[in-house]
Amino acid sequence: MAEKLKIISLGGLNEIGKNLTVYEYGGDIVVVDCGMGFPDDDMYGIDVVIPDVSYLIKNQNKVRGIFITHGHEDHIGALPYVLRSLNAPIYATRMSAGLIRLKLEEHRLLDKTKIITCEAGDVIKAGKFTVEFIHVNHSIADAVAFAIKCPVGTCVHTGDFKIDATPIQGGMIDLARLGQLGNEGVLALLADSTNVERPGYTRSERSVGNSFDALFKGCEERIIVTTFASNVDRLQQIIDVAARYGRRVAVTGRSMENAMKVSTELGYMNIPDGVLMDLNQIKSLPKNRVCIITTGSQGETMSALSRMAFSTHRQVDILPGDRIIISASAIPGNEHSIGNVINELYRKGAEVLNERELALHVSGHACQEELKIIHALVKPKFFIPVHGEQRMLQTHAKLARSDSARQTGAVLGQFHDPADVADEDMIGVHPHLPGQLCVGLEHALLSVDRDEELGLDQGVDDLQLLLAGVARHVEGQLPLVENLRPLAV
Numbered sequence: 001m002a003e004k005l006k007i008i009s010l011g012g013l014n015e016i017g018k019n020l021t022v023y024e025y026g027g028d029i030v031v032v033d034c035g036m037g038f039p040d041d042d043m044y045g046i047d048v049v050i051p052d053v054s055y056l057i058k059n060q061n062k063v064r065g066i067f068i069t070h071g072h073e074d075h076i077g078a079l080p081y082v083l084r085s086l087n088a089p090i091y092a093t094r095m096s097a098g099l100i101r102l103k104l105e106e107h108r109l110l111d112k113t114k115i116i117t118c119e120a121g122d123v124i125k126a127g128k129f130t131v132e133f134i135h136v137n138h139s140i141a142d143a144v145a146f147a148i149k150c151p152v153g154t155c156v157h158t159g160d161f162k163i164d165a166t167p168i169q170g171g172m173i174d175l176a177r178l179g180q181l182g183n184e185g186v187l188a189l190l191a192d193s194t195n196v197e198r199p200g201y202t203r204s205e206r207s208v209g210n211s212f213d214a215l216f217k218g219c220e221e222r223i224i225v226t227t228f229a230s231n232v233d234r235l236q237q238i239i240d241v242a243a244r245y246g247r248r249v250a251v252t253g254r255s256m257e258n259a260m261k262v263s264t265e266l267g268y269m270n271i272p273d274g275v276l277m278d279l280n281q282i283k284s285l286p287k288n289r290v291c292i293i294t295t296g297s298q299g300e301t302m303s304a305l306s307r308m309a310f311s312t313h314r315q316v317d318i319l320p321g322d323r324i325i326i327s328a329s330a331i332p333g334n335e336h337s338i339g340n341v342i343n344e345l346y347r348k349g350a351e352v353l354n355e356r357e358l359a360l361h362v363s364g365h366a367c368q369e370e371l372k373i374i375h376a377l378v379k380p381k382f383f384i385p386v387h388g389e390q391r392m393l394q395t396h397a398k399l400a401r402s403d404s405a406r407q408t409g410a411v412l413g414q415f416h417d418p419a420d421v422a423d424e425d426m427i428g429v430h431p432h433l434p435g436q437l438c439v440g441l442e443h444a445l446l447s448v449d450r451d452e453e454l455g456l457d458q459g460v461d462d463l464q465l466l467l468a469g470v471a472r473h474v475e476g477q478l479p480l481v482e483n484l485r486p487l488a489v
């Protein structure tokens with residue numbers, strides 16, 4: 001009997017976060033993404049959750065590589081933890097590789113890890129698999145989908161994506177290649193379900209630029225903008241509009257500084273000479289020449305915006321009249337902390353603008369009409385909705401089935417209820433009950449947004465402890481381990 005292709009989800013099914021999918025055929029495994037348990041984008045929310053990779057550790061000798069779709073935390077965030085127990089090369093596009101390098105450097109793992117930089121169009125041989133990189137649009141530069149081929153057939157794994165006909169850089173998603181694969185025959189499509197409940201199309205990233213322009217034009221006050229640090233195109237648009245209206249830009253918040261560093265070094269951002277300035281210089285300029293870009297769009301306690309609001313930021317005090325633009329949506333669960341920060345900003349006399357009033361944010365995920373286009377192009381034999389909570393997965397399965405022109409088999413991964421596809425016995429979906437490990441809030445802040453004031457560093461020992469699930473107080477540090485607990489599935 002021919003070998004089966006196994007698709008095993010170790011995370012990302014019935015949840016948004018900790019995406020990790022295993023493709024196994026015979027003696028070979030390729031892993032797609034290795035994320036931690038944040039919903040998406042750049043958030044330092046409540047807890048960090050890591051997928052249980054014991055299956056991979058057990059099959060270590062089969063693992064040919066970890067392929068990364070893009071650099072968001074829910075796709076790369078678990079790498080520093082997983083690489084401690086699993087030795088595998090990482091294949092990623094330049095932007096993703098840059099962010100991964102930064103992360104591994106912080107965790108002192110960079111020397112031990114092999115990172116291979118790829119670009120859209122590349123086809124990597126990984127045992128009996130080949131993995132092709134296909135350009136997609138998302139809310140971070142250099143995102144890709146994968147066409148994963150093995151003797152059983154081709155799987156298209158979209159990663160997070162949207163269809164943006166007018167992206168800031170990188171060009172439009174490679175619909176032609178997806179269509180070509182569809183014509184050649186695709187066994188299974190695994191697609192992003194995040195926005196499946198939203199009708200229509202996701203607006204283009206470019207549309208946010210018009211809103212910025214309207215808010216910068218004629219403004220005589222200081223402008224402070226917060227957004228997701230990883231959204232390089234958004235940062236570019238803020239810098240462009242600031243430069244257009246003669247403002248200089250200062251950046252505050254560790255993750256924002258990191259994102260700017262990686263993206264300018266790699267050429268994803270283009271900052272005109274003389275636009276950037278040090279935060280210490282803002283006081284020497286008139287108000288209408290100042291723009292500050294800051295972290296804190298989710299109201300994170302230790303973020304720069306939050307510290308400005310509560311008067312604990314060393315260099316920036318909020319002044320009456322300051323125009324504060326929140327260019328982000330509230331991730332569910334963060335509304336309260338964002339509300340606290342906004343109230344405090346109001347108390348200080350600032351003007352706060354968010355996406356409720358103006359188009360200041362667009363999603364990075366495909367809505368219904370975009371998903372239909374992908375289904376129609378890829379024409380998979382089987383469809384497996386991923387990257388979503390149960391209701392999103394079911395809605396997405398329904399959307400796939402509703403295309404009466406084709407008979408797509410939709411396969412829903414259920415915990416405790418492995419749903420094997422009976423047809424031809426070729427493909428088995430093995431939803432795994434992931435054991436989860438939780439890391440406390442402070443830990444998350446430390447690893448991704450280490451703060452000057454705290455001056456804390458993440459030691460190797462702590463990480464091993466976290467993986468082992470053993471609680472221990474670390475002397476002289478925040479009580480990381482108090483928050484360490486298994487999360488209910």
Ligand SMILES: [Zn+2]
Nearest residue numbers: 040072074160
């Ligand atoms: Zn994601």
Ligand SMILES: [Zn+2]
Nearest residue numbers: 040041072160
């Ligand atoms: Zn993403």
